[in-house]
Amino acid sequence: MLIQTENITKHYRVGKVLVQALRGVTLQISVNEYVALMGASGSGKSTLMNILGCLDIPTSGKYILNGTDVSSLNDNQLAGIRNRQIGFVFQTFNLLPRYSSLDNVMLPLIYAGTDKKERRERAESVMEQVGLSDRIHHKPNELSGGQKQRVAMARALVTRPSIILADEPTGNLDSKTSDEMMLLFSDIHSRGNTIILVTHEEEIARHSHRIIRLKDGMVEDDRRNK
Numbered sequence: 001m002l003i004q005t006e007n008i009t010k011h012y013r014v015g016k017v018l019v020q021a022l023r024g025v026t027l028q029i030s031v032n033e034y035v036a037l038m039g040a041s042g043s044g045k046s047t048l049m050n051i052l053g054c055l056d057i058p059t060s061g062k063y064i065l066n067g068t069d070v071s072s073l074n075d076n077q078l079a080g081i082r083n084r085q086i087g088f089v090f091q092t093f094n095l096l097p098r099y100s101s102l103d104n105v106m107l108p109l110i111y112a113g114t115d116k117k118e119r120r121e122r123a124e125s126v127m128e129q130v131g132l133s134d135r136i137h138h139k140p141n142e143l144s145g146g147q148k149q150r151v152a153m154a155r156a157l158v159t160r161p162s163i164i165l166a167d168e169p170t171g172n173l174d175s176k177t178s179d180e181m182m183l184l185f186s187d188i189h190s191r192g193n194t195i196i197l198v199t200h201e202e203e204i205a206r207h208s209h210r211i212i213r214l215k216d217g218m219v220e221d222d223r224r225n226k
Helices: 045-052 075-085 101-111 116-129 145-157 175-190
Strands: 003-014 017-029 034-038 060-065 086-090 163-167 194-198 210-215 218-224
Touching: 003 045, 017 045, 017 218, 034 045, 034 175, 045 163, 045 194, 075 086, 086 145, 101 116, 101 145, 116 145, 145 175, 163 175, 175 194
Parallel strands: 034 194, 034 210, 086 163, 163 194
Antiparallel strands: 003 017, 003 060, 210 218
């Protein structure tokens, strides 16, 4: 089992108010699953995504990722796991504006200490995989929204992670570009990656093979999609 959570809770304070963002979430995700996390605003899906992505730790409960209990690791340990095992794709792309597409894609490998020659080779390879070989020297302001998201996808893939975690990846894209992006996710899934997609759009979620719906910090529904 790639991901196991056992009775995960997450509480935090906003002023004097205690917010119970997650209230005992237990789930399992296998290697090479394609899962959509859905729920209304305030359902806990973003909080759960942050925990699954090792961006945050639960208040209580267990999170076991690839055999390692990551529930109580410190920030440096969590960063190490993120860099090795998880690729992130965000709605807002998060590209550095003064860097070329290729330099943006190579960035995680610089943090990982990969040598310059291998960095370039791997970045060029994933740029080709996402269909942007002819845009490697373009900066973000020279790219369309769909091309920016493809660069973000290449950056997520370049570390060869086992999990791609995508947070509303089509939120800033038109319907045609969204369809193209979902075809790319299907291709990446077919190559062996586990994909966890956070979305509020039913049409986007239908591309996944399993939909987990959250409500009030709990799993309301979990079923196969295809």
